[in-house]
Amino acid sequence: MSEYLIELRHISKHFGGVQALKDVSLAIRPGEIHCLAGENGSGKSTVIKVISGVYQPDQGEVLIDGQPVSRLDPVKSVRHGIQVIYQDFSLFGNLSVAENLALNAFLQEERKIIRWRRVRQLAEAALGRLGVGMDLDALVDTLPTSGKQTVAIARAMMADARLLIMDEPTTALTRHEVDALFAMVRDIQAQGVAVLFVSHKMREMLEISERLTVFRNGGKVAEGPIRDFDEPAITHAMTGQHLSADRYQWRPPAKADAGPVLQVRGLSVPGAVQAADLSLAAGEIVGISGLIGSGRTELALALFGMKPGFSGEIRLAGQAVHPRSVQQAIRSGIAYVPEDRLTEGLFATQSIERNMIVTSIERFVRGGFVDRQRADATTREMFAGMQIAAPGPHTPVNHLSGGNAQRVVLARWLLTQARVLILNGPTVGVDVGSKAQIHAIIRSLARDQGLAVLMISDDVPELVQNCNRILVMHRGRFVDELSEADMDEQIVNDRLKALV
Template sequence: MSEAFIELRNIGKRFSGVHALDDVSLTINKGEIHCLAGENGSGKSTLIKVIAGVYQPDAGEILIDGKTVRHLTPIESVRHAIQVIYQDFSLFGNLTVAENLALNTALRAKRKTVNWRAVHALAREALDRLGVEIDLTAELETLPTSGKQLVAIARALMSDARLIIMDEPTTALTGKEVETLFRIVRDIQARGIAVLFVSHKMREMLDISERLTVIRNGRKVVEGPTSDFDEGAVIRHMTGQDIVAEPYRWSPPDGAAPAPRLEVRGLSRPGHYDDLSMTIGPGEIVGLSGLLGSGRTELALALFGMQPPAAGTILIDGRPVTLGSVRDAIDAGVAYVPEDRLSEGLFLTQSIKRNILVTSLDAMSRWTVLDLAQGDRMARETVAAMQIATPTPEKIAGELSGGNQQRVVLGRWLLTNAKVLILNGPTVGVDVGSKAEIHQKIRELALSRGLGVLMISDDVLELAQNCNRVVLMHRGRFVDEWDGDAASERVISETLKTLT
C-alpha cells in the first residue's frame, strides 16, 4: 500500500529570479490521502502546476511509478492519470453540465465527433457515481459554487484517475458541504485513488489526511504521517514561528465614551444580509468571520458604498451617512482594502507612487491640475511610514513582493482622512515575515489614529490574534460574538464547523 505513485525529487522553480520552489521533494503513495499544507504564497500552487505539467521545473526530477518522467506536459500528466481540480475548476460556463463532464473523456479518446446521446449517458453515469443530482442540460454558469465543484470532481473521476489533486477545495463551501466533500474524498480513496489535498486550513487537513507535507516560502519544512502532528505543530511548521504574538486587547477609554467610529443599525439587503447591527469604537479591531457567501463581503461593500443597503442606518462618528458611491464612502472616512489584491487592489503596471496617490489625486490638485511636488512628498512619506522596501516610489508596483504590495494598498489610505478601515483578507498571499509586520502596522494605525477596524478573514488564527472582538456571520446574520480572551482560534473554528 505504501508504494509511491509519484515522487518529486529536489524540485526547483524560479520566476524572474525569485525562487518559487527550492529543493522541494514530495512523495504521494498509491491510494493515500495526502495533504499539502502551506500558507498562501508558500509555493503550493506552483508545486501543483509542476505535477500537472503546466510548469516545467528548473531543477530536480519527477518519477511516476518509479520511472523518471522527462518534460512532463499537461497532456502527459493526464495520460499518467493525474487530475487536478483547480480553485477555478477549469470549467466552461457557456457549456452545459453534460458537456463539461464529457469533454475530457472525448478529448482523451481523441474523438473527432460528438455523440450527444453518449455525452449525456456518460455525464449521467459520472454524476451517479458521485451520487449527486444535477440538471445535465443546465448551463454550467447557472450552478452555485458547490455544484460547479461537484461537476469538477465528477469530471476528474471519469478519467480513471490515479491521483486527484484538489486545490483549496473547501474555500467556498459551507460546513455541511465540506462534510459531503470529505465523504466523497474517502469514497474516492476506497477505490484506490490517491488524493492530494491542498489547503491552508489545518483542522480540515488533520481531519482528512493520512500523511502531511508542509511547505513554507518555497521550501519543504516537514513530512510525515498526520497522526504525528497536532494543530500547534502544523501551525508552527506553516508559519515558522510559535504563536507568541501578544493578542490585541482594547478597552473603552475612561470618562465620557466617545461616539463609536462606526455604527450600523438594522442594515439589510434582501438575499445578502439581514438586520445587521454593530459598533466599532476608535482603536477597536473587530474580526468578522464567516464562510464565503455568508454576506460578509457584501456587508463590506455596503460600508464602502459599492452595494448600498436596502434598509438600515450607517453612522460614522455618530453622524448618519448615506453611502451611495465609493466616493461618498471615502469622503465619509471609510477605507477599504479589497479581497483580491492583484485584481482589485493594485495597478500592477503603474508606479508605487501612483498606486499610493490614487486616493488623493483630488486632494493634491487644484482645478484638476496636479501638484507634482506635493505628490512626490506624499508618496515618499507613505513609503517611509509603511516601510515599503523600495529604492524609489517610481518603481513599478508589480515588481514588489506580496507583503510590500499589501503595504502599498494599505498605505494609500493613510493619505485620506480615514476613520474606519475595512480589511478584507489583509494578508492573503503575503509571506510569513511580512504578515506579522502588516499585523503590527494595522494595530499601530488603529491605536495611533483611533481607527475603527473591521477585519474580515478566512484565517481564524489571524482574527483571534489581532482582534479584540470577533463576530461570526452566517447566512446574512451575525450569529455569534466573542470578546477578548474568549475569541480563541479553537472556539471560533469549532463554531464555524457546525455551521450548515
C-alpha cells in the same frame, strides 16, 4: 512493485538567475493524502508543474511506479493518471455542468455528433462517483466556487486519475464547504486515488493529510507523518520564525464621554439585510461571521455607498451620514477593502505608488498638477511602513504576492485618513507569514491610531485572534454576539454549524 506512485529525486529548477527549486525530493504513495505546504514563493507551484510535465527539471529525475520517466510532458502526465486542479479550475463557464464533464470524453472518442443522452449519462456517472448531485443544465459560471470545484474534481476522476493534485483548494470556501470538500477527498482516497493537497492553511493540513512536506525558499525543510507536527512546528518550518499567537486586547477609551465612531441603526438592504444594528468604538476590531449569503458583504457595501437603496441610520462620530456613493463614503471617513483585491481593489498593471494615491489624489494636487515630489515622499514612507516586499514603489502591483498586494490596498485607504476600515476577507489567499504581518498592521492601526475596524471573515481563528467581539449574521440579521470571554474557536464553529 514500487512503494511510491511518484517520486521526485534531487530536482532543481532555475528561471534566469532565480533558483525556484534546490535539490528537492518528494515521494507520494498510492492512495495517500499528502500535504505540500509553504509560503508564496516557496516552490510549491513549480513542483506541481514538474509533476504535471509543464516544466522540465534542470537536474534530478522523476519516477512513476518506480520507473524513471524521461522528459515528462502534460500528455504523458495525464496518461500516467496525474490530474491537477488549479485555483481557476480551468472550466468553460459558458457551458453547462454536463457539457464540461462530457467534453473530454467526446474529444477522446473523436465524436462528430453529440448524443445528448450520453452527455447526461457521463455527467451523472461522474458526479455519482463522488456521491454528489447537481443541476446538470446549470451554466458553470452561475455556480458557487464550491460547485465549480466539484465539477473540476468530477472531470479529473473521469480521466482515471491515480494522483489528484489540488492547488490551494479551500481559498474561497466557507468552513461548511471545506467540510464537504474534505469528505469528498476522503471518498476519493477510499477509491485508491492519491491526493496531493497544496496549501498554506495549517489547520487544514493537520485535519486532512497523512503526510506533510514543507518547502521554504525552494528547498525542502521538513517532512514526515502528520502526527509529528503541530501548528507552531508547521509555522516555524514554513517561515523560519516563531509567530505570536496572542489575542488582540481592546480597552474602552479613557474619556467617559467618548461615543462610538460608527453607529448603525435599522440598516436594511432590500433582499439582503434586515434592520441591522451595529456600533464600533475607536480602537475596536469587531468581526462578522456567517454563512455565504448571510448579508455580510451587502452590509459592508451599503456602508461604503455601493448600495444606495439602503434604509436606516448611519452616524460617524455622532454625525448623521448618508453614503449614497463611494465618493460620499470616502469623504465621510469610511474605507472598504474588498475580498477580491485583484479585480475590485487594485489596478493590476499600474505601479504601487499610483495604486496607493489614486483615492487621495487631491492631497497631492497643487495648481492643477500633481506634486510628484510630495506624492513620491508619501508613498515611500507608506511603502516602508507597510513592509512591502518589492524593489520600490514604482513596481507594478501584478508583480506582487497576495500579501504584499493586500498591503498596498490597506495603504491606499490609510492615505484617505479614514476613521472606519471595513475589511472583507483581509487575508484570503495570503500565506502564514504575510498573514501574521497584516494582522499586526491592522492591530497597530486600531490600537495606536484609534481606527475602528470591521473584519468580515470565514477564517474563525483569524476572527478569534484579532477581534474583541464577533457578530454572527444569518439571513440578513445579526443573530448572535460573542464577547471576548466567549470567543473560543470551538464555540464559534458550533454556533456557525447550528445555522446550516
